[in-house]
Amino acid sequence: MSLLDVQNLSVTLHTPHGDLPAVADVSLSVGAEETLGIVGESGSGKTMLARSIMGLLPRARASASGSVKLKGVEMVGARASDLRRLWATEVAMIFQDPMTALNPVMRVGRQIDETLRVRLGLSRSAARARAIELLEMVGIPSPEKRYAAYPGQLSGGMRQRVVIAMALAASPSLILADEPTTGLDVTIQAQILNLLDELQARLHTSMILITHDLGVVATRTSHLAVMYAGRIVETGTTRDVFARHRMPYTRALLESSPRVSNPAHTRLTAIPGRPPNLLRLGEGCAFAPRCGFASERCHRERPELSVPDESSHAFACFNPLEVGR
Amino acid sequence: MSDVLLSVRELTVSFPHGAHRVSAVAGVSFDVLRGETLGLVGESGCGKSTTGKALMRIVEPTGGSVSLEGVEITTASGRALRQLRTRMQMIFQDPISSLNPRRRVRDIVAEPLDCWKSATGSERDALVSTLLNQVGIDPVANGTRYAREFSGGQCQRISIARSLAMRPQLLICDEMVSALDVSVQAQILNLLEDLKAEYGLTLLFIAHDLAVVKNVSDRVAVMYLGTICEIGPADVLYETPAHPYTKFLLSAALEADPDAPQNREVLQGEPPSPLDPPSGCRFRTRCPLAQERCALEAPLAREVSAGHQVACHFPLARTT
């Protein structure tokens, strides 16, 4: 059994313009100490998928179906109190904007303290000592001093470290990191990614790393899922998805990314058009209007994700590419 | 090809901040050659945008000189300045907010023409249609729609059309594809290359994304805390960086390839505040090679190979 097992998860958002299928029929699993990368362009459903795995959807505006099992415990439809217990001990989320997880008018040390006291039932003095330890562990210089700082007094990179410290407070078995380095400079991004690597190895934590940055997933994940219009369209080991992808969108995404190794004035392989409006999805493959390989069938019928091969590689396409093309 | 279109010497910009001043650009010198694309990279807050804006006098330089084909911009005023400004155009990062949401696309593109009365009536309309066609926006179907009805990529196309209306010589692109998804980013970068050829444009391409900059630039300048560390031909600079900061920056850029080499040296710490920059070399507080001299003396730019200059007392050993 995997640590995390997601089966046929769908999320519908109830918007003023109608019901929007933000996540459609997603199945995935994450094993112990694995890192699953999820890539896709803006609006492809990455954040909604992460929030639904966490059980963090606004109940009035969204409905989820399917199954999310963490260590065998079903989270879809779980009681709020059970979810809170899971959030406290088993699964933590890191958001793109650290400010969404921090209270701007409370000293960062106090925020970590509270998390520790609520989650682990530590005493005030034990919590303070542990908070300083955590700040040190996430590489914050002079942690005693920073303990008393307000979030606004810290740089973006330091704030993300604080959020990571809070996420790790209870040594969760799974971290969901949604674009944890997106707003940060590359050298700070490298620091944060290295920190996550180190902590993951030390704490034996599994991770779902969501990003639109192919460079980040290429080097930091063991498995990869590519999302398009709310669905996983290709998944497998990271190496297979990069080197042996079968789904045209995966290839288009890889080829449209500029490379550091490209010479000046390299013509990029752009994907024509833009991602579909999820409120007006047709019957067929959501990529069909932009796909150079689309056949008549693609416009009529939606390809299902294939049965994974022995190395867990699967793709959703009627006209898959030859491997190694 | 190698004559100088824009020449920048010892440009400084500082902003008042309480009783102090933020030293955003601290003595920057470079040339932009006619017909080239010069990339300007560096991390947030290093002064890229301020440099771009100071060239256009969108912010006022506090010192130094900027000249376009030998005509000084920093002291120009009135009509002369406005005339100079039509020859240089700037495109910004946030495609949606840099367009007026309540104006129609055709009128947005025609703004500079109307302002200068350089084309009126049917001539104006024909020019606007041509521009819109060139950036891939259908002038008939979409010309009368409002800017707010368009996606980020489409807004950036409209910005490009507007910036070309006066047939500028120099286009300053400030993070123009940073807010776009890769598939749309590739469309805009290709479009930019096409228009560059068609209009004979010279580009100053400001961005933090090292891969994007490498794809478009003939030469690249690297900025750190208001100064230029290194400038040179793009392939030489990426292949054999001579400044320690450039080396760290490049090793932090992740190639989208699981088999890319992984021996990454990570730069420690964060940039100091431009309110109180270090003495001497501004990179010295994070530089593993720093020596006493680095605190005493700001390094001057010197040539390490043809057209490749570095501002460092102890440039990295050259392998070529």
Ligand SMILES: Nc1ncnc2c1ncn2[C@@H]1O[C@H](COP(=O)(O)OP(=O)(O)OP(=O)(O)O)[C@@H](O)[C@H]1O
């Ligand atoms: N609060 C909301 N109300 C209505 N629609 C929403 C809301 N949040 C997200 N959506 C829609 O749900 C879909 C998936 O959005 P999601 O935020 O999961 O995308 P994402 O892949 O995380 O994108 P990004 O890369 O921009 O973060 C999109 O079509 C989006 O417009």
Ligand SMILES: Nc1ncnc2c1ncn2[C@@H]1O[C@H](COP(=O)(O)OP(=O)(O)O)[C@@H](O)[C@H]1O
């Ligand atoms: N209008 C302004 N007033 C005060 N400080 C500014 C202003 N614009 C920029 N700065 C400061 O100048 C420095 C350089 O900023 P900027 O040119 O925007 O950097 P970049 O574009 O490289 O991210 C930063 O420290 C920034 O905070």
Ligand code: SF4
């Ligand atoms: S199913 Fe058809 S349209 Fe979809 S990716 Fe495959 S070939 Fe293209």
Ligand code: SF4
């Ligand atoms: S001048 Fe000194 S501190 Fe500055 S980059 Fe060179 S070696 Fe490092």
Ligand SMILES: [Mg+2]
């Ligand atoms: Mg998101």
Ligand SMILES: [Mg+2]
């Ligand atoms: Mg900027």
